[in-house]
Amino acid sequence: MTYLTFLEIALPELWEGTLITLQITLITLIIGFVIGFPAALARIYGGKALGAISTAYTEVLRGTPVLVQLFIIYYGLPQFGVTLPAFSAAYIALGLNSGAYQAEYFRGAIQAISSGQMLAAQSLGMNKLKAIIHIIIPQAFRLALPAWANEVVSMVKVTSIVYLTAVPDLMTKAKMLSSKYFNPIETYLTAAVFYLVIIGILTVVLSYIEKTTRIPGLEMEAEAR
Amino acid sequence: MVEPIIRLDNIHKSYGKDDILKGISLEIMEGEVVVIIGPSGTGKSTLLRCINQLTVPNSGRVWVDGVELTDPKVDINKARRHIGFVFQDVNLFNHLNALNNISIGLKLVLGMPAPNAKEKALLELKRVGLEQKADLYPGQLSGGQKQRVAIARALAMDPRVMLFDEPTSALDPELIGEVLEVMKKLAREGMTMVCVTHEMGFAREVASRIIFMEHGVVVEEGSPEQMFANPQFNRTREFLGKISELYGKHTE
Ligand SMILES: Nc1ncnc2c1ncn2[C@@H]1O[C@H](COP(=O)(O)OP(=O)(O)OP(=O)(O)O)[C@@H](O)[C@H]1O
Numbered sequence: 001m002t003y004l005t006f007l008e009i010a011l012p013e014l015w016e017g018t019l020i021t022l023q024i025t026l027i028t029l030i031i032g033f034v035i036g037f038p039a040a041l042a043r044i045y046g047g048k049a050l051g052a053i054s055t056a057y058t059e060v061l062r063g064t065p066v067l068v069q070l071f072i073i074y075y076g077l078p079q080f081g082v083t084l085p086a087f088s089a090a091y092i093a094l095g096l097n098s099g100a101y102q103a104e105y106f107r108g109a110i111q112a113i114s115s116g117q118m119l120a121a122q123s124l125g126m127n128k129l130k131a132i133i134h135i136i137i138p139q140a141f142r143l144a145l146p147a148w149a150n151e152v153v154s155m156v157k158v159t160s161i162v163y164l165t166a167v168p169d170l171m172t173k174a175k176m177l178s179s180k181y182f183n184p185i186e187t188y189l190t191a192a193v194f195y196l197v198i199i200g201i202l203t204v205v206l207s208y209i210e211k212t213t214r215i216p217g218l219e220m221e222a223e224a225r
Numbered sequence: 226m227v228e229p230i231i232r233l234d235n236i237h238k239s240y241g242k243d244d245i246l247k248g249i250s251l252e253i254m255e256g257e258v259v260v261i262i263g264p265s266g267t268g269k270s271t272l273l274r275c276i277n278q279l280t281v282p283n284s285g286r287v288w289v290d291g292v293e294l295t296d297p298k299v300d301i302n303k304a305r306r307h308i309g310f311v312f313q314d315v316n317l318f319n320h321l322n323a324l325n326n327i328s329i330g331l332k333l334v335l336g337m338p339a340p341n342a343k344e345k346a347l348l349e350l351k352r353v354g355l356e357q358k359a360d361l362y363p364g365q366l367s368g369g370q371k372q373r374v375a376i377a378r379a380l381a382m383d384p385r386v387m388l389f390d391e392p393t394s395a396l397d398p399e400l401i402g403e404v405l406e407v408m409k410k411l412a413r414e415g416m417t418m419v420c421v422t423h424e425m426g427f428a429r430e431v432a433s434r435i436i437f438m439e440h441g442v443v444v445e446e447g448s449p450e451q452m453f454a455n456p457q458f459n460r461t462r463e464f465l466g467k468i469s470e471l472y473g474k475h476t477e
């Protein structure tokens with residue numbers, strides 16, 4: 001079989017897998033944001049108890065392999081009678097994992113904002129909540145954007161571990177094709193190109209967003225020119 | 226009898242074991258321009274922040290415009306609306322342009338509708354001579370322009386008193402004049418002002434009183450004439466001499 005005839009069979013399969021990969025990436029990032037952003041706020045503004053919970057969460061999830069986390073949820077939870085479909089297990093495991101990283105990025109961004117911003121808001125008569133919502137959070141989002149863009153790219157790659165729980169993502173499709181046609185080099189190189197294109201497009205889109213939302217003078221120290 | 230617009234009664238503040246303010250009492254009448262001077266680390270900023278409760282004193286009481294701010298039942302956010310504060314490090318909101326830096330307080334705190342807030346913000350920018358910079362972000366403004374926007378931001382709230390914490394000390398010498406001009410104009414319009422500053426030209430010109438603080442206590446106070454010509458304490462004379470030497474050059 002020539003590479004071209006192989007491609008004819010493989011492309012639709014890999015495309016299907018790509019859509020699943022994108023779907024998992026997107027849902028995971030959203031779950032991660034929904035958990036991670038409040039976790040960052042809790043750690044900074046939440047007082048002792050909430051702060052400790054948030055710290056424990058981020059440290060445990062960043063301190064253990066994401067694959068172990070996925071296996072605990074997919075293979076481990078059934079022991080307690082909680083059996084999750086492969087997709088749900090992937091969303092939960094990867095979402096929790098991404099949440100821990102996103103929490104750290106947002107925490108870093110919030111902490112990079114000078115304490116004078118809050119004081120200035122309060123001196124105008126804003127209460128703390130209004131100041132957080134209207135002064136701190138918008139700046140934190142802008143400051144966290146570069147790190148968040150890295151998380152998006154990294155998540156696309158991390159999702160490939162779900163082939164171990166039989167979710168039909170890009171990696172799983174590649175694995176299936178390669179064992180069917182005994183051509184691992186062609187298959188995996190093609191899959192690699194797919195990943196590269198996904199990440200290339202996302203990178204372009206994200207850096208466009210970064211550029212168009214740039215505010216003069218508002219950037220993290222490290223990215224300041 | 227006329228009530229003072231700002232009254233401090235026996236303010237104490239300590240950080241850990243360090244007593245920063247050791248019982249400060251002060252009465253400031255409406256329309257007064259009070260200049261506070263003193264060596265670094267003496268507690269001038271701490272005192273100023275105790276007035277609007279950005280720093281909460283350990284003991285002592287503060288009244289502004291008839292309201293006791295140290296009363297635990299008082300709505301401090303509401304009280305702060307009408308106490309303008311200008312910071313040494315400016316603290317403009319970095320994600321907002323000059324106009325929105327001014328209008329955000331009007332909208333969020335005073336509940337002014339957006340078009341009115343914008344109109345008022347433009348007016349305040351004009352007052353500090355920066356109406357053509359409305360669209361620029363803090364990162365695009367010079368230090369002096371930033372501080373003028375910060376003053377406009379405080380003025381927009383129609384403050385009863387204005388507190389200035391070394392508003393020019395972080396500025397390049399050639400930018401100090403424009404900020405002092407705005408402050409002098411304000412003083413002449415009758416605004417009650419408490420200014421921590423070592424700009425003695427400013428003090429001579431508009432201050433009704435100079436207060437010399439050291440180690441958390443008021444050492445001496447008096448009119449500028451009296452303080453410059455005939456201070457009661459050697460320490461005051463010494464310090465005034467030192468700052469005239471340091472800051473004298475660019476105060477016309
Ligand atoms: N939040 C804080 N925590 C601990 N110590 C503080 C805090 N704020 C101020 N201090 C200390 O209180 C003392 C007085 O500080 P303050 O800023 O009021 O002095 P200052 O007279 O304004 O000095 P400068 O002229 O340098 O601005 C300093 O020793 C400072 O280190």
Ligand SMILES: [Mg+2]
Binds near residue numbers: 269270271390391
């Ligand atoms: Mg100070």
